[in-house]
Amino acid sequence: MRKKRFRYVGEYREGMKLEVGDIYRDASGVGFVVTTDRIQPVAATPDESDTPKNGKDGVDGRDGKDGRDGSPGEVKAWNHRGEYKRQQYSEGDVCESAGSSFLCIAPTKSEPPSRAWKLLAAKGEDGAIYHTSSHHTRTETVIGGPEKITAICDSDTPKGAVLYVSSGGHVDLACANGRPQTRAIGIATAAASAGQPVEYITVGPVSCETWSLTPGIVHYLDPAIPGGITAVYPTTVGQFVVVLGVATTTTSLNLSIHYHLEQS
Known part of the structure; x- marks a missing residue:
């Protein structure tokens, strides 16, 4: 059988004679090979039988084998050295x-x-400070909230009165003679009638022109006068020691309610 020889003849031109095995390209640059003895038409459109067709996709190859496991990493225990030293x-x-x-x-x-x-x-936040004494049987901490709060008062409240949270979320005059009125939370910054809103401060500087405090001395919630402040440390059994803060002037107090103790 005679082998066919291929011959590239360049771009197809009108009237060009082609033979089997001739390779040519059209004006767009697509290449073709003549595979029949049929005479090429005069028109510039190539014979469809000359257009190469794509073959079928091959079958995917098999997956390769997994690689070997790596060597175990080094395990190193931590060595606690205590407090930092240079x-x-x-x-x-x-x-x-x-x-x-x-x-x-x-x-x-x-x-x-x-x-x-x-x-x-990281270092945690400091907890509340608790104070103990040989003649105290129970220690509790009163934690102040926002600097200023407004609530409905149950009783007529003068400016400078110490308050506690009563029923229904209201406030009333605190007194260090029993629960719950011993749980002081703040001091009224203005007078208010019963059933009306009253503003009170829970921590920081507070003043009242009707006070008569002793500067530089710790003051406590009064166990006898509701809402009152005293510089006398309560010692009677059943009374509570509620520290309100240190007086800075005769009419000013650095409020810091941080614990109360029950005497026994």
């Missing part, structure tokens, strides 16, 4: 500084925090 630390050392704990991630002598240290646990 000495050499290595990776894996743990120390404490200013209430926080840090992990050393690079050899260093620097004090944390720094690039050589990673924070493990």
Whole structure:
């Protein structure tokens, strides 16, 4: 059988004679090969039998085998070194500084925090301060809220009166002679009639022109006068020691209600 030879003849031109095996291209640059003995038409449109067709896609190959597992990593235990001291630390050392704990991630002598240290646990907030005494049987802390609050008062309330939270979320005159009226929360900054809103402050400087305080002395919730303030430490059994703060002038107090104690 005689083998066919291919011959590139360039771009097809009108009237060009083509033979089987001739390779040509049209004006758009698409290439064709003559595969029949049929005479090429005069028109510039190539014979459809000369147009190459795409073959079918091949079958996907099989997946390769999984690679081998890597070697186990090095396990290094942490070494607790206590409070930070100016000495050499290595990776894996743990120390404490200013209430926080840090992990050393690079050899260093620097004090944390720094690039050589990673924070493990930050210092928590300070808790409430509790005071104890040999003649106190129960200790509680009264925590102040926002600086100023407004609430409905159950009784006629003079300016400078110490208040506690009564039923229904109202406030009333506090007194250090029993519960719940001993749970002081603030001091009225203005007078108000019963059933009306009253503004009170829970912490910080507060003043009242009708007070007669002793500057520099701790003052307490009065166990005898509702809403009153006294510089006398309550000692009678059943009374409560509720610290209100330290007087800065005869009419000013640095309010800080932070605990109360029941005498027994």
